[in-house]
Amino acid sequence: MTDSRNIVIIGGGHNGLVCAAYLAKAGRKVTVVEAAAQVGGAAATREFAPGYRASVAHLLYLLDQEINKDLALESNGLSIAASGLDTVALAADGNHLTIGADSVEGAGLSSEDKAAYKEYRRFMSKFAAVIGGLHNQVPPRITYERNDLITLGKLALKVRLLGRDDMREFLRIAGINIHDILKENFDNPLLKGALSMDALLGTFSGPRSNNSVFTALHRMSGNNAGAAGAVSIPAGGMGAVTDALAAAATRAGAEIRTGSPVKQILMDGMQVSGVELTNGEQIAAATVVSNADPRTTIMDLLGARNVEAGFARKINNIRAKGNAAKLHLALDDLPGFKGLSQEQLGQRLVIAPSVEYVELAFNHCKYGEYSAHPVAEITIPSVHDSSLAPDGKHVLSAIVQYAPHELGAGWSEGKDAFMKVVFDLLSAYAPDIREKTVASELLTPQDLESEFRLTGGHWHHGELALDQFLMLRPVPKSAQYRAPVDGLYFCGAGCHPGGGIMGSAGRNAANVILAK
Amino acid sequence: MRTVNFSQHDHYRNAVFPSPFHARQKEHNQLREWSRWSDYLSVPAYWCADMEYFAGRNACGVFDITPMVKHLVTGPDALPYLNRLMTRDVSKIKPGRVGYSVWCNEQGRVIDDGTIFHLEEGVYRICSQEHQIDWFMTNTLGFDVNIVEDTHDVAALAVQGPTSCAILKDMGLQGIEDLTPFGLTYFDFEGTQLMVSRTGYTGDLGYELWIGPDHAERLWDRLFDAGKHRGIKAMGSDALELLRIEAGFILAGVDFLPAMEAVRPSHTRSPFELGLGWLVHFDKGVFNGRRALQEEKEKGSRFHLVKLDIDGNKPANQSFVFTKDEKFAGTVTSAMWSPSAKASIALASLEAPHGKSDSRLELQGHSPLQQ
Numbered sequence: 001m002t003d004s005r006n007i008v009i010i011g012g013g014h015n016g017l018v019c020a021a022y023l024a025k026a027g028r029k030v031t032v033v034e035a036a037a038q039v040g041g042a043a044a045t046r047e048f049a050p051g052y053r054a055s056v057a058h059l060l061y062l063l064d065q066e067i068n069k070d071l072a073l074e075s076n077g078l079s080i081a082a083s084g085l086d087t088v089a090l091a092a093d094g095n096h097l098t099i100g101a102d103s104v105e106g107a108g109l110s111s112e113d114k115a116a117y118k119e120y121r122r123f124m125s126k127f128a129a130v131i132g133g134l135h136n137q138v139p140p141r142i143t144y145e146r147n148d149l150i151t152l153g154k155l156a157l158k159v160r161l162l163g164r165d166d167m168r169e170f171l172r173i174a175g176i177n178i179h180d181i182l183k184e185n186f187d188n189p190l191l192k193g194a195l196s197m198d199a200l201l202g203t204f205s206g207p208r209s210n211n212s213v214f215t216a217l218h219r220m221s222g223n224n225a226g227a228a229g230a231v232s233i234p235a236g237g238m239g240a241v242t243d244a245l246a247a248a249a250t251r252a253g254a255e256i257r258t259g260s261p262v263k264q265i266l267m268d269g270m271q272v273s274g275v276e277l278t279n280g281e282q283i284a285a286a287t288v289v290s291n292a293d294p295r296t297t298i299m300d301l302l303g304a305r306n307v308e309a310g311f312a313r314k315i316n317n318i319r320a321k322g323n324a325a326k327l328h329l330a331l332d333d334l335p336g337f338k339g340l341s342q343e344q345l346g347q348r349l350v351i352a353p354s355v356e357y358v359e360l361a362f363n364h365c366k367y368g369e370y371s372a373h374p375v376a377e378i379t380i381p382s383v384h385d386s387s388l389a390p391d392g393k394h395v396l397s398a399i400v401q402y403a404p405h406e407l408g409a410g411w412s413e414g415k416d417a418f419m420k421v422v423f424d425l426l427s428a429y430a431p432d433i434r435e436k437t438v439a440s441e442l443l444t445p446q447d448l449e450s451e452f453r454l455t456g457g458h459w460h461h462g463e464l465a466l467d468q469f470l471m472l473r474p475v476p477k478s479a480q481y482r483a484p485v486d487g488l489y490f491c492g493a494g495c496h497p498g499g500g501i502m503g504s505a506g507r508n509a510a511n512v513i514l515a516k
Numbered sequence: 517m518r519t520v521n522f523s524q525h526d527h528y529r530n531a532v533f534p535s536p537f538h539a540r541q542k543e544h545n546q547l548r549e550w551s552r553w554s555d556y557l558s559v560p561a562y563w564c565a566d567m568e569y570f571a572g573r574n575a576c577g578v579f580d581i582t583p584m585v586k587h588l589v590t591g592p593d594a595l596p597y598l599n600r601l602m603t604r605d606v607s608k609i610k611p612g613r614v615g616y617s618v619w620c621n622e623q624g625r626v627i628d629d630g631t632i633f634h635l636e637e638g639v640y641r642i643c644s645q646e647h648q649i650d651w652f653m654t655n656t657l658g659f660d661v662n663i664v665e666d667t668h669d670v671a672a673l674a675v676q677g678p679t680s681c682a683i684l685k686d687m688g689l690q691g692i693e694d695l696t697p698f699g700l701t702y703f704d705f706e707g708t709q710l711m712v713s714r715t716g717y718t719g720d721l722g723y724e725l726w727i728g729p730d731h732a733e734r735l736w737d738r739l740f741d742a743g744k745h746r747g748i749k750a751m752g753s754d755a756l757e758l759l760r761i762e763a764g765f766i767l768a769g770v771d772f773l774p775a776m777e778a779v780r781p782s783h784t785r786s787p788f789e790l791g792l793g794w795l796v797h798f799d800k801g802v803f804n805g806r807r808a809l810q811e812e813k814e815k816g817s818r819f820h821l822v823k824l825d826i827d828g829n830k831p832a833n834q835s836f837v838f839t840k841d842e843k844f845a846g847t848v849t850s851a852m853w854s855p856s857a858k859a860s861i862a863l864a865s866l867e868a869p870h871g872k873s874d875s876r877l878e879l880q881g882h883s884p885l886q887q
């Protein structure tokens with residue numbers, strides 16, 4: 001029998017937990033069933049070597065501040081170890097650049113580039129706010145219904161309020177590529193390379209791919225205090241955010257069960273009736289919310305035969321080719337990066353020496369190869385947070401691109417070889433990195449897929465692009481967090497407004513369910 | 517003989533193939549005119565469309581239906597697959613039975629109509645007007661099912677009219693008189709299997725005969741031999757068109773625009789809008805178009821398909837339909853002078869609410885004068 005008051009949430013990723021907390025706060029009976037041994041999804045902090053911990057998602061820049069406040073994350077245990085980090089664009093000769101919120105410094109930088117950077121930050125922040133303004137909106141449907149029209153109207157108004165020149169500029173660049181924009185604004189290759197990374201992390205695109213201005217804006221679209229896209233590191237890794245969310249949800253009355261993979265979503269006629277776990281246990285619920293990615297939810301858990309063929313095809317065709325690998329190193333001691341002070345090691349370090357270098361790195365993954373010379377975003381969070389490693393030891397956490405989910409040679413063959421490529425890359429900037437490393441973990445998109453149940457190992461649960469955004473996300477006609485099956489909802493990164501530790505998808509989904 | 521040998525890689529050089537009955541059609545085709553139907557050459561009229569029509573109504577007309585697109589659906593999930601694809605409940609079509617059905621897209625608009633032959637337990641043949649392999653393959657996601665388009669592997673004849681049963685009996689098909697409407701059965705035909713279904717597109721007594729292409733000419737010869745004293749005639753597509761309009765059957769591409777071909781979605785039709793609501797079974801679980809059709813059922817349809825009885829004797833082809841007070845009401849989709857009913861009749865698609873109750877409408881582009 002279906003318990004009509006029960007809500008089951010499949011997955012305790014940060015979005016599932018946000019959704020659970022809001023629903024429980026509104027008095028709903030909520031059970032979260034998470035496959036992994038811990039909550040948090042790709043944000044969880046895990047021990048990867050004895051005494052060393054890290055989280056796959058490592059930098060916090062999108063967390064919605066209303067959610068932060070509503071769910072009292074601070075009093076539920078969240079503290080920030082470092083915030084407002086600079087980006088350091090590494091150079092093999094040690095002549096790095098330091099890129100801050102409103103200025104950039106470094107050897108060989110022209111005054112024109114310095115001035116252009118201020119202007120770049122001005123318009124990018126302004127445009128990012130237009131996109132950010134949509135994060136807490138349920139995407140409109142293309143109808144004449146009042147709420148949809150209001151949402152569309154608000155978007156049009158936001159664009160209009162940019163002012164005539166900026167509006168024109170926004171409309172000009174929103175769909176084009178980051179390479180062109182950087183080329184229009186800057187000369188310095190290192191600066192352009194590093195800035196292009198903001199557009200490309202977690203996507204299947206290179207600097208010259210269309211849409212890459214949009215993804216850059218998306219990364220800067222959070223409503224956190226301080227500069228747009230300002231980066232911070234939570235104490236205890238990203239898992240501290242999800243632990244705080246879990247605490248808030250539990251406090252509001254939600255039940256969270258880890259180690260409970262859902263095998264299938266149950267149907268009673270045309271209506272969802274609950275879930276069945278892999279151990280055979282069934283949990284009845286008239287409302288099932290999935291934090292798993294849309295493809296997993298429909299194709300694996302619900303079964304394509306329970307939806308109409310057109311919908312199944314669209315879900316099956318969501319582009320979700322993950323390219324980001326994650327490297328965790330257990331270090332005996334801090335490594336020496338050429339030209340960097342100890343203090344600078346705590347910043348966000350980027351290896352992307354030029355836009356051309358990045359484009360070449362991307363080329364490989366189109367053909368099922370990993371980059372011969374990858375790009376990387378590196379943090380050493382233990383500089384700010386000693387709890388992550390044994391006394392005096394350190395953790396290095398790096399996103400390394402491009403490593404395609406479908407490696408032609410297969411990852412069981414290719415992983416060791418790619419590990420060598422990655423170490424060679426790091427050694428060019430930190431020559432002693434091999435000596436300092438006592439243990440390591442490399443998570444390929446295949447590993448991310450199997451460990452975190454992410455289709456394609458994809459950062460956003462499905463490529464973030466204009467044709468998969470807003471009312472087109474995850475697919476047209478189900479962008480209101482509702483699957484075309486009575487009682488089934490989506491709440492993860494595969495929905496509007498996409499991935500990154502943000503929480504908006506989870507909260508918007510809760511609002512839709514509560515408004516029912 | 518396979519008419520199309522795909523192992524010879526140059527089959528694509530020919531867009532249109534001769535039917536396995538081509539040699540015999542050529543002998544009968546006094547008018548020497550050929551038309552194209554799907555992948556094949558077809559005959560519009562062998563000697564006189566009207567006389568061929570009368571053969572079909574009063575004796576026996578034989579029409580080559582090989583060009584009809586055919587698919588074989590097999591595999592453990594054949595039934596659930598078809599039930600999700602089709603609007604009707606396919607589980608009600610038992611082995612040895614045939615059912616007419618439509619299939620829709622997500623918007624509840626008809627992609628095509630066709631017949632489902634339940635050949636034997638779990639083995640189905642779908643016949644349709646349009647090529648469907650792309651859509652049928654799309655529908656396999658999540659099902660353990662095999663779909664083959666086998667249009668070119670099956671030669672088929674429609675044998676229609678009041679003497680058809682007697683002719684088939686004379687040809688040696690013992691017990692054919694026991695086959696009930698929408699039944700199918702198998703006979704041995706000179707060492708090969710002949711499938712016979714009591715189906716057709718004329719609304720009259722009639723059968724369809726299905727056999728391997730190698731045996732096509734023998735089948736034709738035996739049939740015409742058995743029928744020579746019972747008025748058997750080769751019948752072309754013009755005659756069939758008259759028979760099907762009289763029977764009130766709709767034709768894809770004529771009475772409705774197949775949803776996959778429509779540029780403007782508003783030009784497509786739902787099953788309700790084609791008078792086929794009886795083929796929509798909401799009590800069977802999910803199927804393509806279900807949500808949209810449920811909503812349409814609650815909110816009402818945009819169009820109604822009606823059968824018109826028109827004053828005068830001129831066929832009303834291409835006419836517009838108006839109300840008494842000259843408001844646009846819809847368009848005629850198929851029309852004819854019916855020799856059997858002695859009336860000018862038509863199928864028309866009317867904009868709602870017309871077609872529910874109006875008993876009199878006007879036609880434009882159509883002269884009411886008797887000719």
Ligand SMILES: Cc1cc2nc3c(=O)[nH]c(=O)nc-3n(C[C@H](O)[C@H](O)[C@H](O)COP(=O)(O)OP(=O)(O)OC[C@H]3O[C@@H](n4cnc5c(N)ncnc54)[C@H](O)[C@@H]3O)c2cc1C
Pocket residue numbers: 010011012013014015016033034035036039040041042043056057058059060061062202260261262263291292293296301324325326399448451452453454457458459460461491492493494498499500501502
């Ligand atoms: C390599 C990499 C680096 C990243 N770095 C950053 C970063 O630095 N900053 C940032 O903001 N974002 C980063 N991201 C993106 C971020 O991690 C994701 O967008 C985010 O985790 C999505 O959150 P979610 O709650 O929607 O889904 P997830 O975190 O994927 O959580 C989904 C949960 O559902 C569970 N689940 C799935 N199927 C089942 C089932 N059948 N039964 C039970 N449970 C199930 C999973 O186990 C998982 O816990 C990174 C992503 C990747 C891949």
